[in-house]
Amino acid sequence: MAQILFFGRLMDVTGKAEETITLPDTVRDTSALRRWLDQDRGLQGALLEKTVRLAINNEIVADPHPVNDNDEIAFMPPVGGG
Amino acid sequence: MLRVSSEPFNAGEELSAFERDAAGAGAVVSFTGLVRDHASSGDVKSLFLQAYSPMTERGIEEAITAATERWPLTALKVIHRVGEMAPGEAIVFVATASAHRRAAFEAADFLMDYLKTEAVFWKKEATETGEHWIDPRSEDYQDRARWA
Numbered sequence: 329m330a331q332i333l334f335f336g337r338l339m340d341v342t343g344k345a346e347e348t349i350t351l352p353d354t355v356r357d358t359s360a361l362r363r364w365l366d367q368d369r370g371l372q373g374a375l376l377e378k379t380v381r382l383a384i385n386n387e388i389v390a391d392p393h394p395v396n397d398n399d400e401i402a403f404m405p406p407v408g409g410g
Numbered sequence: 411m412l413r414v415s416s417e418p419f420n421a422g423e424e425l426s427a428f429e430r431d432a433a434g435a436g437a438v439v440s441f442t443g444l445v446r447d448h449a450s451s452g453d454v455k456s457l458f459l460q461a462y463s464p465m466t467e468r469g470i471e472e473a474i475t476a477a478t479e480r481w482p483l484t485a486l487k488v489i490h491r492v493g494e495m496a497p498g499e500a501i502v503f504v505a506t507a508s509a510h511r512r513a514a515f516e517a518a519d520f521l522m523d524y525l526k527t528e529a530v531f532w533k534k535e536a537t538e539t540g541e542h543w544i545d546p547r548s549e550d551y552q553d554r555a556r557w558a
Binding site for chain 2: 333335336337339340383386387388402404405406407408409410
């Protein structure tokens with residue numbers, strides 16, 4: 329089971345901050361994960377935006393990066409504090 | 411020294427404590443960022459700051475290391491709030507100390523530019539017209555690019 333986290337505006341877009349899911353066999357990397365999840369939830373491209381970065385187990389990765397069923401995978405829109 | 415916390419803090423008290431820790435330095439610079447009371451979408455009711463630990467802390471620690479390698483600092487402190495806060499409350503505090511003023515000024519400026527554009531936080535402003543997630547402004551990215 330993969331732990332999926334949605335931060336910032338994506339929390340509102342998806343209606344949740346996190347969820348635990350079983351990755352389909354067809355989802356082996358971050359690019360496939362973006363496409364599958366976006367389509368499955370009817371998010372109209374919100375997870376496909378280039379400004380949305382993915383982190384796997386607390387490390388930002390570049391697409392396509394392998395994903396496994398025991399990963400923590402975070403969808404991160406543009407950051408900024410202060 | 412870094413603190414990311416949901417606890418409110420008093421910037422004046424933090425500065426006094428920092429000046430004691432930095433005893434012997436010739437220059438101390440501090441910056442305090444406050445929750446503004448008015449945004450383009452109306453009066454601000456509250457601000458919500460979200461972090462992703464430990465990525466947030468690790469990134470700020472790396473920026474602190476970069477600052478200490480670039481400028482001859484004798485002391486440094488970064489405090490950043492998370493969670494819900496009200497207009498007028500302090501969100502962020504950066505203090506730097508060095509033998510002479512230039513290093514302290516520049517290092518504080520550098521750290522604030524990092525915090526505004528690259529630190530792993532998400533901000534949501536609640537105003538009378540609703541809630542809005544806030545991205546950095548283009549000026550913030552331009553400011554950050556000065557240090558490349």
